[in-house]
Amino acid sequence: MPAKRSTKSFTATRNEAYVDTSALISFADRSDSYHPLFRRLFSDPPPLVTTPLVIAEGHGWFLKRYDPAKGLQFLSMTEAMPLEILPIGPAEQRAATTFLRKYSDQHLTLSDAVGLHIMASRKIRVCWSTDFRLGLSKVQLVIHQ
């Protein structure tokens, strides 16, 4: 059976924010210059959404920089957080590919592009990220608020 096209339209829950990998790393790394901001934001969060690609990137970062034990600790952190992890399938991948083509000069990753698609389709207005590329589609980055 062919995968359905991503035609659903959502209205973001009030104050819903999209969480990018960089927000999770900044929260976990006390050296990061945005760590105090994300520590404060995560202490009293609005509804948060993210994707399995973000979790995979974060896990990969911990595997590369540290070891499998720290990778598992990162996964425990995301399990403890009030994060809604949205399912990503072929329809979302197709929509993300459209973003990759549109912004082909920006070195977006598939994870970034899926994030841009999720924010557009759910009408999310705030993105928790330190990566300016997540602001390409006019979503406000929380670091600029």
Added chain:
Amino acid sequence: MIRTQISLSEAEYEMAKAEAARLGISLAELLRRSLRNILPPDNQNPWMRYAGMVETGEQDASQKIDEIVYGHKK
């Protein structure tokens, strides 16, 4: 205070006693402090115990994730 009993290996016991002596506290206090570090400080926000769990020493660590995960362009 609730009194409890735990079993440690000889090596763990010796290391814990040495660390307690170094800090000038009892072994029981050292174990209480260790436990407090592991348990969530706030039961309502258990994820906050992970805040600052690593220290890369890099102020821009969160902006260089792609370099680490995907590597530099050759």
